[in-house]
Amino acid sequence: MAAEKSRILVVGGTGYLGRHVVAASARLGHPTLALVRDTAPSDAAKAALLKSFQDAGVTLLKGDLDDHAGLVSAVKLADVVISTVGIMQIPDQTKLAAAIKEAGNVKTQRFFPSEFGLDADRSDAVEPTRSLINASKAAIRRAVEAAGVPTIGQVLSQSPPVDKALVLGDGDTGVVFVDEADIAAYTVLAASDPRAENRTLHIRPPANTLSHNELLAMWEGKTGRAFERVHVAEDAVLKENPEASFPLNFILSIGHATHIQGEQSKLEVDPSSGVDASELYPDVKYTTVDDYRNRLL
Numbered sequence: 001m002a003a004e005k006s007r008i009l010v011v012g013g014t015g016y017l018g019r020h021v022v023a024a025s026a027r028l029g030h031p032t033l034a035l036v037r038d039t040a041p042s043d044a045a046k047a048a049l050l051k052s053f054q055d056a057g058v059t060l061l062k063g064d065l066d067d068h069a070g071l072v073s074a075v076k077l078a079d080v081v082i083s084t085v086g087i088m089q090i091p092d093q094t095k096l097a098a099a100i101k102e103a104g105n106v107k108t109q110r111f112f113p114s115e116f117g118l119d120a121d122r123s124d125a126v127e128p129t130r131s132l133i134n135a136s137k138a139a140i141r142r143a144v145e146a147a148g149v150p151t152i153g154q155v156l157s158q159s160p161p162v163d164k165a166l167v168l169g170d171g172d173t174g175v176v177f178v179d180e181a182d183i184a185a186y187t188v189l190a191a192s193d194p195r196a197e198n199r200t201l202h203i204r205p206p207a208n209t210l211s212h213n214e215l216l217a218m219w220e221g222k223t224g225r226a227f228e229r230v231h232v233a234e235d236a237v238l239k240e241n242p243e244a245s246f247p248l249n250f251i252l253s254i255g256h257a258t259h260i261q262g263e264q265s266k267l268e269v270d271p272s273s274g275v276d277a278s279e280l281y282p283d284v285k286y287t288t289v290d291d292y293r294n295r296l297l
Contacts, residue, residue, distance in 0.1 A: 006110070006192040007031045009078035011065070011085060011096060014049055017116060018084035020184035025082075026056040028188050033059045035074050065092045071099035080110040080191045090114060091139065110197070112187060122267060125257035126241060127249070164228045168237055168255045171213040171229065174265035175258050176204045179287035186277040186284065193280065200274040202267075205286045209265050215289070222293060234260050 005028075013022040013034035025032040034053055039060045041047050050060060061077070063070030065085070075081060081100060083093055093113055100111055186203050190196040210218075213229075220226055232240075237260065241252045257263045269276050278284075 005030045006079040007033070007077065008080045008082060008188065008191055009033045009035060009061075009074055011035045011081065011083045012089070012114065013053070013084065014046060015084055015086055017180055017183065019049060020180045021082055021084055021187055022053055022058055023056065024181065024184035024188045025191075026053075026058050028185070030188065030191070031059075032057070033061055033074065033077060035061050035063050035071075037064050038062070065089065065095045068095065068099060071096060072103050075099050075103040080112070082112040082187060082191065083114040084116070085114045094139075110191060112191070115200075116183060122263075124261065125263070126238065126253045163225075164230060165212075165216055167212050167216075167229050167231045167259075169231070169234055169260040171216075171231065171259075172211050173259055173262040174209045174211055175262070176264040177208045177210065177289050177292075178203050178205060179292060182284070182286040185286075186281060189281050189284070190277070195280060196275055201277050202269050202274055203277045204264070205288070206278055207288045207290075208286070210289055212259060218290065219293060222297060 008025045008030045010018055010022050010025065010032065012018040014036060022032060022034050034050075036050065038046075039050065039062050041050070053060065061070075061074045063074055065071065075096075081096065083096060085093065097111065097113075182205065183203055186201065190201050216227055216229065234256070237252055237256050241249050241256070244252060
């Protein structure tokens with residue numbers, strides 16, 4: 001007999017990553033709910049997105065992080081809550097944790113805070129990522145732990161170059177690349193998996209750890225065109241970062257953490273606190289970097 005599917009509530013479901021999580025949840029057969037500010041938006045694109053949710057069987061619930069009563073009501077309908085809110089709303093997830101604690105039913109109240117990216121407790125990213133993201137995410141972890149809510153975290157990793165490519169550092173550091181739909185699929189699979197409870201879920205598909213130089217060589221092989229590589233040394237990145245305004249300083253600090261320090265690829269999975277998504281779910285047919293690049297041709 002197939003295991004009963006968890007009822008999944010997605011907060012931030014109309015965002016860049018959230019829409020993929022909603023779609024994956026519905027596709028994998030979970031009764032899915034999406035918390036949205038407006039169930040009938042005037043914006044045509046957002047209205048079309050919400051209609052696609054409903055066509056897939058998703059239930060839309062009106063509410064937001066500032067509506068405590070609405071949050072509690074929404075959470076009471078779910079077994080699992082997945083947050084995909086954006087950077088500026090990360091601190092506001094304390095309101096969601098409070099609603100989960102008050103509702104007292106999320107499977108054992110399973111909560112996925114919006115932690116897609118670097119591991120907040122183990123990252124050495126420079127400013128502004130250290131304060132803007134890592135400190136906020138760590139604070140949310142501590143608040144959720146204090147509330148006693150079981151959690152799962154995620155650590156993951158457009159256009160192709162034309163004639164010149166900016167390379168941070170020497171370009172030999174491995175970086176993990178994951179398609180948004182695959183991030184969503186791994187997240188939803190972990191939603192009811194006891195092996196992932198209170199663990200950081202490291203999403204690092206085996207074929208998708210490549211250096212910047214390897215990416216460029218791959219693209220050159222596909223296009224038959226060579227690119228000029230403009231290297232920016234680590235000290236230059238660190239010097240430029242404090243002088244840059246947002247969002248450039250944010251991009252530089254993330255780039256420093258991933259492309260120079262290699263925080264995604266070099267970080268060891270601590271079995272006492274983390275699990276590898278590829279080991280838990282080896283049958284997932286994820287999109288490889290080569291697959292993705294073929295879409296751009």
